[in-house]
Amino acid sequence: MLRFRGSRYFRQRLVCSTLSGRAIRIDDIRALDERPGLREFEASLLRLLEKITNGCTIEINETGTSLRYKPGFIVGGTITHDCGTARSIGYFLEALVCLAPFGKKALAATLRGITNAEEDLSVDLIRTVTLPNLKHFGIDEENLELKIAKRGAPPEGGGEVIFKCPVVKQLRPIQLLDEGKIKRIRGVAYVTRMSPQAANRMVDSARALLNKFIPDVYIYTDHYKGNDSGRSPGFALSLVAESTTGTLLCAEKVGEAGSMPEDIGTAAARLLMEEIMKGGCVDTSAQGTMLLLMALGPEDVSKIRLGKLSPYTVELLRHIRQFFSVTFKVKVDPESDTLLASCLGAGFTNMSRRVM
């Protein structure tokens, strides 16, 4: 059993534990906090894991500050989950994206909650960037789908997405080294329960910056009303830069109470420029998913070019080593100031396909 302390990287630890089949124990979860113990969204993540696995045991002490988790087998299947409003659907989807391919059955998950929030990757970017990134690993793109049925802006949410993911027997190793040159920028500007004009204002201010670098910028504006628009007014802009080699870099900004659509547009564009400046074949938010799936690959070398590592990624690399004994080789490429990360896969195969 692996032991950890604190609530940090709770999701990483649970995902790694579930995939590796190794039990974990976490102590001192917010032990010094005014409200000690697990939060609602963390309990919700545990419930989600319970739904897609079979035979897991979860023990939590009275104050909620200690957790023992013994993972079960990933089953998949059709599930419905209410993600609550503390964290957005993206928090849960990022975990599902890594787990679902290794299930017994294809996953069809209906998730309800907040679709776009500042803390997590929005469902738009998961749809347009995370899922296409999975195809490098040999996950069947045809059956990989994320449908945004209803928008749900913070704080009340009310959104709904349907995530479908096929199973794989084993992943393919990847070689993502050529980042190419950015050839076009696409985006989605959405508005719910507000004047649709806000979308155009976001687009205009984002274009003001982006068009100085590249003419091919198209941002789709989406206005939700009525039943599909969730419970709160909100707006956000997500941007994706696509390169000549097909790599995708993304950034987004979500409007908060009192923020101006122009500022959100400019901020999203600036963040995208920052991601482009960093280089790499995937953006910062995608690093974790890519590296985890690389570590789970067959016993073959996978390589990827990254920009700057985020603290989240660094922590994930440590967890990958602890859970899977996979050590990444990370070195700077002085040519372009990017990082090259490579590893020998753990030879992980789908548990449900193994003879029991």
Add this chain to the structure above:
Amino acid sequence: AKRFRRRANFMDIIYGPLLRGADDRSGGAGGGGGGGGGDSEDEFFKPAKRGAGAGRAAKGGGGEGDLDVEESSKWFADLTLEEEAGEEAAGERGPAARCTALHDWDDPEVRRRIRNKFVTGDWSKRGEDDEEGEGEAGADGA
């Protein structure tokens, strides 16, 4: 950019805290310099106030020492421009600190540096990394 190159051993930054053996990695983590270390003796018996307000600051990535830092794969940037401060600090701290370094996209020099990342830029092989090589004549980035 040069500072980034100088920073040699990523392996040690990443795996160092693990190799030093402690499961409780609160002390040794690479980027922990700035925001961490909240658990001093003085705070004994005092509930640490990391409610709604402090949460966001911690997410920026400075506080690797915080046992209860909020988790997010996203990169949080304070959009106020602080490139200079960020670059300097990054020399001392880990990659975490570097994340807050932002560029001023209205600056022609900054724009010139990114220009070749686009298809509209220079396609020659040298185009990638010619911050020094390119003369002033070619430096028209605006």
